[in-house]
Structures are given as C-alpha cells and as structure tokens.
Amino acid sequence: GNSVTQMEGPVTLSEEAFLTINCTYTATGYPSLFWYVQYPGEGLQLLLKATKADDKGSNKGFEATYRKETTSFHLEKGSVQVSDSAVYFCALSHLIQGAQKLVFGQGTRLTINP
Amino acid sequence: NAGVTQTPKFRILKIGQSMTLQCTQDMNHNYMYWYRQDPGMGLKLIYYSVGAGITDKGEVPNGYNVSRSTTEDFPLRLELAAPSQTSVYFCASFLPRGSSGEQYFGPGTRLTVT
Numbered sequence: 001g002n003s004v005t006q007m008e009g010p011v012t013l014s015e016e017a018f019l020t021i022n023c024t025y026t027a028t029g030y031p032s033l034f035w036y037v038q039y040p041g042e043g044l045q046l047l048l049k050a051t052k053a054d055d056k057g058s059n060k061g062f063e064a065t066y067r068k069e070t071t072s073f074h075l076e077k078g079s080v081q082v083s084d085s086a087v088y089f090c091a092l093s094h095l096i097q098g099a100q101k102l103v104f105g106q107g108t109r110l111t112i113n114p
Numbered sequence: 115n116a117g118v119t120q121t122p123k124f125r126i127l128k129i130g131q132s133m134t135l136q137c138t139q140d141m142n143h144n145y146m147y148w149y150r151q152d153p154g155m156g157l158k159l160i161y162y163s164v165g166a167g168i169t170d171k172g173e174v175p176n177g178y179n180v181s182r183s184t185t186e187d188f189p190l191r192l193e194l195a196a197p198s199q200t201s202v203y204f205c206a207s208f209l210p211r212g213s214s215g216e217q218y219f220g221p222g223t224r225l226t227v228t
Contacts, residue, residue: 004156031215032215032216034215034216036219042221042222043118043204043219043220043221043222044157044204044206044219045219046216046218049215049216051215089156089157093215093216094215097170098164099145099162099164099170100145100208100210100215101147101159101162101172102147102157102159102215102217104156104157105156106154106155106156107154107155107156
C-alpha cells in the first residue's frame with residue numbers, strides 16, 4: 001500500500017543552522033508530494049508541494065525535491081529561525097477507490113533555539 | 115473567505131456521552147475529510163465525503179458517524195464517547211479541479227474523554 005516514513009524526531013537546532021528532515025515514500029503510480037507545517041495550537045498549513053519527478057517545491061526558504069529514483073522528498077532549509085519551530089508532516093496524495101486521499105508521515109517536531 | 119472552520123475548539127466529555135463536531139467550509143469544495151491526530155502520530159482518516167449526500171469510511175471509522183447534507187457542512191458525530199477517542203480532530207476540504215491534491219485544514223477540535 002501507500003505509506004510515508006519520516007525522520008524520527010524531535011529535532012533541536014540552533015538558529016541559523018542547516019535543516020534536513022528526511023521523508024521517503026512507498027506508492028503505486030505517481031503521487032503528488034507535500035510538506036505541511038503545524039504551528040503550536042493550530043491546524044496544518046501547506047508549506048510546499050511537488051507534483052512530478054524532479055520538481056522542486058519551495059516556500060519561506062524551505063525546499064524539497066521530488067526524487068523518484070530514491071522515492072524521497074527531503075525537506076531542507078539553509079538557515080533556520082526560531083519562528084520555524086513547529087511540527088512538519090510529509091504527505092502524499094493519490095487516488096484510492098475513486099477518491100483523492102492524503103497519506104501522512106508521523107510528523108517531526110522541530111525546535112529552534114536562539 | 116473564512117476557509118475551513120471548526121467548532122468547538124475544546125471539549126471534555128464523560129464516557130458514554132455524545133457530541134457533534136462541526137465543520138464548515140466556504141470555498142465550494144466538494145471533497146471534505148475528518149482526521150484524528152493522536153500524540154506523536156500523523157493524521158489518520160476517519161471519514162470522507164466526495165460531495166453532498168455521499169460519505170465513505172476512512173482508516174479508523176469505528177465509533178464515529180458523519181453526514182453531508184450540504185456542500186458546506188460535514189459534521190462528525192461521536193455516539194458513545196470512549197477514552198480511546200481522546201484526540202485532536204481536524205476537518206479538511208479539497209477541490210479536485212485544477213488541483214494537485216492539497217487539502218485545506220481547519221484549526222482543530224481538542225477532545226478529551228474521561
């Protein structure tokens with residue numbers, strides 16, 4: 001079946017450090033891939049997306065590249081800020097029984113210290 | 115344009131009580147979803163709907179019911195609350211036309227059953 005595996009958390013970094021959160025997926029066909037972010041006490045917001053192989057999604061300094069050969073969609077940011085502290089979810093979207101559904105990874109909690 | 119709204123934000127139930135979690139979207143999305151998020155876990159799909167009058171089960175439907183009488187509203191009903199239903203519940207919506215699959219989430223309802 002379809003599944004998403006994310007790097008175990010929590011992750012704690014200092015401000016201005018380089019961030020990588022690993023995400024790999026298993027899917028039949030060609031899903032779209034997403035990173036969602038959840039700030040404390042809030043719902044999930046779309047951070048970035050990629051719809052086909054080699055696409056790069058980017059937003060707010062974050063980037064992720066859809067790698068079909070390694071079935072990966074790792075999230076990166078060159079210099080993190082305290083305001084990036086949140087839980088990050090990798091997800092894939094695909095059609096199951098005629099309906100579009102999202103499958104989520106377990107989430108990675110990121111804490112940035114000043 | 116309020117997006118996806120959920121009420122209440124918080125609720126404490128006693129075992130065996132019932133309640134309805136409300137979800138409304140004003141984006142004219144035909145797909146709507148209910149998820150639950152347990153601590154340290156990703157989101158699990160409870161029920162979804164592809165349009166008014168059509169609902170279907172997700173991964174974890176037991177103990178819940180839904181209805182979809184209008185495009186805008188997708189309430190989730192808990193009939194006999196159990197401690198295992200303590201969780202954060204998120205509603206989401208999606209418009210397939212011209213979309214790559216991203217869903218829009220409400221702010222969540224935190225439910226405790228004691």
